[in-house]
Amino acid sequence: MQLKPLASSLLAAIWFAIPASAFADGVNQLKSFMENARSLKADFSQTVIQKNGKKPQEGSGTLTIQRPGKFRWTYRKPYEQLLVGDGTKLWVYDPDLAQVTVKKLDESLGNSPAALLAGSNDLEKSYQLRNHSEIDGIAWVDASPKQKENTFEQIRLGMKDGKIAAMELHDNFGQTTLIRFNNVEVNPKLNADQFQFTPPKGADVLGDR
Amino acid sequence: MGLTSLPERFEVDGRIAAKVDGEGYQANFVWRHLQDGDAIDVQSPLGLTLGRMELQGSTARFFDRHGALRADGDMERLTARELGWPLPAAGLRYWLLGLADPDSPSSWSENSEGRLLSQYGWQVEFTGAQNEAPSRLILRREGLEVRIALHDWRIDTPSIKP
Numbered sequence: 001m002q003l004k005p006l007a008s009s010l011l012a013a014i015w016f017a018i019p020a021s022a023f024a025d026g027v028n029q030l031k032s033f034m035e036n037a038r039s040l041k042a043d044f045s046q047t048v049i050q051k052n053g054k055k056p057q058e059g060s061g062t063l064t065i066q067r068p069g070k071f072r073w074t075y076r077k078p079y080e081q082l083l084v085g086d087g088t089k090l091w092v093y094d095p096d097l098a099q100v101t102v103k104k105l106d107e108s109l110g111n112s113p114a115a116l117l118a119g120s121n122d123l124e125k126s127y128q129l130r131n132h133s134e135i136d137g138i139a140w141v142d143a144s145p146k147q148k149e150n151t152f153e154q155i156r157l158g159m160k161d162g163k164i165a166a167m168e169l170h171d172n173f174g175q176t177t178l179i180r181f182n183n184v185e186v187n188p189k190l191n192a193d194q195f196q197f198t199p200p201k202g203a204d205v206l207g208d209r
Numbered sequence: 210m211g212l213t214s215l216p217e218r219f220e221v222d223g224r225i226a227a228k229v230d231g232e233g234y235q236a237n238f239v240w241r242h243l244q245d246g247d248a249i250d251v252q253s254p255l256g257l258t259l260g261r262m263e264l265q266g267s268t269a270r271f272f273d274r275h276g277a278l279r280a281d282g283d284m285e286r287l288t289a290r291e292l293g294w295p296l297p298a299a300g301l302r303y304w305l306l307g308l309a310d311p312d313s314p315s316s317w318s319e320n321s322e323g324r325l326l327s328q329y330g331w332q333v334e335f336t337g338a339q340n341e342a343p344s345r346l347i348l349r350r351e352g353l354e355v356r357i358a359l360h361d362w363r364i365d366t367p368s369i370k371p
Contacts, residue, residue: 048256054241073254097225099228101234169256172258172276175250205233
């Protein structure tokens with residue numbers, strides 16, 4: 001059946017009235033997010049699920065990212081742990097162990113979620129991106145590492161309203177890490193000093209082997 | 210009250226920091242003790258598995274982050290090669306619980322920080338205590354210090370089962 005001009009323009013009007021995010025697919029949301037977000041601030045909660053169905057490990061904290069290459073990933077629960085990427089080095093601080101380990105950022109984070117979010121715009125250089133599904137308003141994108149040298153088999157990124165909402169990582173031991181991002185702020189003004197790590201008094205600072 | 214013998218099964222999450230001749234290493238781990246052996250997953254803070262060790266009797270196996278078997282044999286030698294520092298796994302399954310391995314010579318003493326155990330050529334210092342097991346351990350050997358923080362114990366003792 002051929003549509004009459006009026007009907008088709010009505011259809012067009014309805015079509016264009018739908019907010020862009022409602023039908024922008026996950027891959028497009030992710031790409032424009034990576035293009036536009038120079039900085040990021042969010043709370044996160046993390047669930048690690050073992051293959052054998054043992055009790056999941058729960059954690060939570062906050063993160064800030066200044067792209068490219070700078071991030072501060074703070075765990076508050078179930079224990080304090082701080083990861084700071086200052087652009088060239090990664091600092092890991094564990095207050096309970098009173099130890100700071102510092103290593104070169106590229107070798108330690110080459111393929112971690114922090115590097116993925118803090119890294120360059122060009123995700124497609126390292127990952128094959130594919131729309132997966134939309135569940136509860138989150139558009140999931142499968143990112144398969146092009147390099148086989150990866151610690152994880154598969155990453156899935158969840159986009160909502162043009163922002164990162166979740167990440168799901170599967171490692172080679174059948175373990176799944178699910179990270180949910182809340183209170184996501186895109187392009188907030190961030191103080192530069194939070195991406196510099198000053199070792200606390202009394203902590204051992206050691207280079208990684 | 211402390212444990213007096215190794216429970217049939219236990220599982221604990223922890224973090225480990227090793228200091229070897231001035232160099233450092235840090236990781237998270239999950240230790241699972243079952244009746245027929247132990248499995249230790251070494252993880253990054255984000256929960257990704259960087260390696261798995263399996264101990265059964267006197268056999269030790271190490272799987273790299275791709276899940277491939279790297280080698281088998283003595284665990285201290287294996288971990289020294291794969292991680293850069295030796296993990297005294299044979300003793301650790303007892304030490305984590307504040308116990309000494311009953312099948313090997315050991316001696317106990319005390320200092321201001323807590324209890325001290327000498328076994329397998331290591332000095333083990335236990336500090337902090339949760340209900341049944343220690344929450345902090347420091348393992349020392351010449352040129353090497355390993356600190357361990359434990360949380361979230363799941364201990365399954367047959368005697369307390371209904």
